[in-house]
Amino acid sequence: MSDTSQPAGGGFAGPTTQPGPFVQFGPAGATEPVGMRKSAGPPEPAAGPGAAGGALRLRGVGMDFRAGRRGRPRRGRGGAPGEASVPTLADIDLVVEPGEFVCIVGASGSGKSTLLRLVAGLLRPTAGEVTLDGGPVVGPGPERGLVCQTGALFPWRTAAANVAFGLELLPLSRADRSRRVAWLLREVGLEPYADRLPGQLSGGQRQRVAIARALACEPRVVLLDEPFGALDVQTKEDMQLFLRRVWADTGTTVLMVTHDVEEAVFLGQRVVVLASDPGRVVADIPVRLPDGRDLATRRDSAFLALRSEVEDLVRLHHRAHARRLAEAAG
Amino acid sequence: MAPAPATAPAEGPARPAAGGRDWGPPPRRRPARPSRLPKLGDDVSPSTRWALRALSVAVPLVVWVVLSASGAVDDTFLPSPAAVARAGADMARSGELFSDTASSVRRVGLGFLIAVAISVPLGFAMGSMSWAQALLEPVIGLLRYMPASAFIPLLIIWLGLGESSKIALLVIGVVFFNTLMTADVVRRIPRDLLEVSATLGARQHEIARKVILPYALPGMIDAMRVNAAAAWNFVVVAELVAATSGLGYRITRAQRFLQTDKIFAVLVVIGVIGLVIDILLRVLRDQVGRWAP
Numbered sequence: 001m002s003d004t005s006q007p008a009g010g011g012f013a014g015p016t017t018q019p020g021p022f023v024q025f026g027p028a029g030a031t032e033p034v035g036m037r038k039s040a041g042p043p044e045p046a047a048g049p050g051a052a053g054g055a056l057r058l059r060g061v062g063m064d065f066r067a068g069r070r071g072r073p074r075r076g077r078g079g080a081p082g083e084a085s086v087p088t089l090a091d092i093d094l095v096v097e098p099g100e101f102v103c104i105v106g107a108s109g110s111g112k113s114t115l116l117r118l119v120a121g122l123l124r125p126t127a128g129e130v131t132l133d134g135g136p137v138v139g140p141g142p143e144r145g146l147v148c149q150t151g152a153l154f155p156w157r158t159a160a161a162n163v164a165f166g167l168e169l170l171p172l173s174r175a176d177r178s179r180r181v182a183w184l185l186r187e188v189g190l191e192p193y194a195d196r197l198p199g200q201l202s203g204g205q206r207q208r209v210a211i212a213r214a215l216a217c218e219p220r221v222v223l224l225d226e227p228f229g230a231l232d233v234q235t236k237e238d239m240q241l242f243l244r245r246v247w248a249d250t251g252t253t254v255l256m257v258t259h260d261v262e263e264a265v266f267l268g269q270r271v272v273v274l275a276s277d278p279g280r281v282v283a284d285i286p287v288r289l290p291d292g293r294d295l296a297t298r299r300d301s302a303f304l305a306l307r308s309e310v311e312d313l314v315r316l317h318h319r320a321h322a323r324r325l326a327e328a329a330g
Numbered sequence: 331m332a333p334a335p336a337t338a339p340a341e342g343p344a345r346p347a348a349g350g351r352d353w354g355p356p357p358r359r360r361p362a363r364p365s366r367l368p369k370l371g372d373d374v375s376p377s378t379r380w381a382l383r384a385l386s387v388a389v390p391l392v393v394w395v396v397l398s399a400s401g402a403v404d405d406t407f408l409p410s411p412a413a414v415a416r417a418g419a420d421m422a423r424s425g426e427l428f429s430d431t432a433s434s435v436r437r438v439g440l441g442f443l444i445a446v447a448i449s450v451p452l453g454f455a456m457g458s459m460s461w462a463q464a465l466l467e468p469v470i471g472l473l474r475y476m477p478a479s480a481f482i483p484l485l486i487i488w489l490g491l492g493e494s495s496k497i498a499l500l501v502i503g504v505v506f507f508n509t510l511m512t513a514d515v516v517r518r519i520p521r522d523l524l525e526v527s528a529t530l531g532a533r534q535h536e537i538a539r540k541v542i543l544p545y546a547l548p549g550m551i552d553a554m555r556v557n558a559a560a561a562w563n564f565v566v567v568a569e570l571v572a573a574t575s576g577l578g579y580r581i582t583r584a585q586r587f588l589q590t591d592k593i594f595a596v597l598v599v600i601g602v603i604g605l606v607i608d609i610l611l612r613v614l615r616d617q618v619g620r621w622a623p
Contacts (some may be wrong), residue, residue: 122525141529152522156544156621165540166530197621217531 002073006018007176014018055133055253056096056221062127062278063089063114077254088114090278092128096221101254103268105261105310107318109325111279112247112257112264116225119255120146132220142166145214149226151206153198154258159209160185160194166217178263208242223257237295259309265303266293271310275317277324283313337482367509385556402409409591409598424505425467426580431599434565437493441500442561446554448501449508453550457516458542468515470506478503478564481573503564516542555611562604 043092088111092113094138096102106112117123121140132144141145155164163184166176185191188208198206207227214222227243228236239261247254258264264271265287273283289303297303339543368374374382391411397403398410405413421427452470455462483501489495492560501528527541569578584592 120525120529140525140528142529144529146529148522148526150522152526154518154523154541156542156619165527165532167542169531169533169536201623213530221530240585300515 011241024188027106037216053088055098056094057099057131058092058119058128059126061089061092061094061115061124061125061130063111063118064126082089083300087126087278089118089125090280092279092281094284096253096255098220098253099251100270101268102256103264103273104255104257104272105259105264105314106274106279107130107314108320109274109276109279109321110274111276112259112274112318113225114279115274116146116223117257119221120144120223121145142169142217143220145217145219145220145222147207147210147214147224147227149229151210151211153199153213154162155198158195158197159201159205161214162198162209163216165213170217170246173216180216184216187215187249188242192243202235203231204239205230205238209242211246214313215246215252218250220256223250224254224258226258227256227326229258229260231251236263237285238258241294243267246249246289254263261314262298262307263308265307266298271306273310273317275323282317283310285310352548355576359535386519406590408589409594413591414594417589417591418598421595422593423578427595427599429582430575430596431575431603434569434577437496437500437568437576437602438558438561438565439563441497442504442558444497445501445504445508445557446560450506450512450550452518453509454538454542454546456513457546458519458538465511466509470509474506474510474546477592479567482568486572491572496573499568500561504557504561508553511553511556512546515553516546518549519545548615548622551611551615551618555608555615558607558611559604562607564599566600 001157034291048282065085071283071312093100104115118125119137121130121137121144124138138143154165157165160181163181164177167180171178182191182194185194190205190208190212193201193205198209201209211222211224216265224243228239231239245256246252256264256267261271270285271283271287272281272286273285274280275282285306287306289297289300289306396406398405398408406513409417413495418427452462456466457463476500482499485495485498485502489498523545524537524539527537532540565576566578566581569576572583573579577600580596581593584590584596
C-alpha cells in the first residue's frame, strides 16, 4: 500500500495521449490465432451492473468463517486477538459482463481474495449465491480459470506440460492438444521456453505459464489473485501490458484482485473497491480510459485523477480498518 | 524512529536521544576477524570434496592396519586387513559367500517389497485424507515404537523357523516407519497446487494420480532409502537368531569357531551391499526428482 498521497486532480501534467497501439511482446506473430477464438479487438465496455444475462453474478454473497457448516457458530474458533469480529464478506452484489475486465481493490483484510475463491468455487458462501451464465457455482471447474500470486505451477512439469494439464483431462487427441498448447505458449511469448521446468523460469515467465494454463480450457472467466504481486516493478509493467493484450486477443472475461491501485486502474474497465469489517463493496468505478492502453496512459491526467480517487478511497478504508483492529486489541 | 523533538533534552555526552528514549546507543562489537576457514554454509571445491571423501574411508582403514600390525590387539580379536581379505577370498572360492549373499538379498528384496506395497498406499491415504490420518496414526505411531527384534520369539512361535518368519520381521521393521514417512511427504504438498488442479477440472482421483503422486514420489523414494538400510539390518538380525543360510547365519557360524576374520569379511560384504542399494536408490531419486531442488 503506497503512502505517497497523490494530489487529486493530477499534479503532474502528463501528455494526454491518443489510444496507442498495443505494445507487443514475444515473438512476432504471437497474436496469430491457431485453435482459439479471437475477438477483433478489446470488447466494448459492457453495460453497467444489473444488465440482464451477466456472465458472472454475485447476489447478496456473504462469507463468515466463524459459521459452521450449517450456519451455526463453530465452537473453539474464537479467532486470533484483533481478528475482525464480523463476517469476512457481507452482502456482495457484483455483476461481471462477458468479455469485461474488472479489477477488485481493497486494503488487506477486505476479503478480496476470499471473494475470488468464492467465485472459483474453492469456498462456498455462507449467504447469497454465485452464478455463472445463470447456473450456480458449486465447486471449482475449468470454466473459471484461476491464477494465484505464486503461480502454483506443477514443478515437475515443463512449461508446455503445465499448460497442457487441463487439456489432458479432456477427451482431446494428442495432436489437438499440442496445437492448442503451442498457440498458448506463442500467445504468452514462451515458445522458446516450452521445455523448461518452472524452476528454470523467471517469476514473470512463471506467471505467463500460469495464465496460459488457466486459459487452456477456454474459461468463461479468468480469476487472477494478485498475479503480479511478487514481481519486480519492471516485470510487473511488462506483465500488465501482456495481460491487456492477452485479454484483447482471447476476448475472455477477467476478474482480477490486486492491492495495487495503479495496476487496477490501468488494467480494468471497472474498479471495484472493497472495504473491511465486513468486506463489502463501497465503490464500483468505471474506468473511462481508451481501451488501447500503453505506458503513456499512466501519465494521462484522467488516469492520474482516477488513480488518486481510488487510492484515497482505499486508504480511507484501510485506516478505518487499522483503527478498528487497534481498538479490538485493547 | 520518531523525529527528534526540537526541545529534546541532551542525554549523555553523545547525540541527544530522540523520541523520549533515555538510553544511549547500543554497544558495538568489533567486527569478526577475517578467517580463511570455510564459513557455515560454504561450498567446498569438488577436488576438496573428493579428497575429504577419500580420507573418510582411508583414515579408519589406516587405523585398523596400524592397530593390527602393532600387535597391541590380539589377532583373534582384531584380524589384520590382509587376513580378512584372505578369509573373504576363501569364502568366495567355496561359493558360500555368494549363496549366503543371495539368500539374504532375496529375503530383503521380498520383505522390503511387501513392506513398500503396504506402506505406500497407507501413507498416501494418511497424507492426503485427514480421516485416514486420524484413523491410522495412533495405532501406527504406537506399533512403530515396539522394537521389531522383540517380535522374533513371537514370530517363531507363529510362523516357525522358515522363511516366512524372517520376512515377517523385515515387514514389521519397515512398514510402520515407511508409512509415516510417506504420509509426511504426501502431506507436504502445497495447498495451492491442489486448488489450482481442481480449478483446471481435475477430479479427486486425477488429483491423486497426476498431482499428489508426482509431487511426493522423490520424497517417497527418499523414505525408502532410509528404510532399505533398516531392512538390511533386520535381515541380518533375523539370520543371527535362526537360519541355515544367509550372511547373518554365516556370522554366527564363524563365531562358533572363533573365526573373527570371517566375521569381518561378512561385515564388509554387508556394508558394501548396503551402500550399493543406497546408491541405486539415490540415482533413482535423482532421476525421478530432477525438478526438485
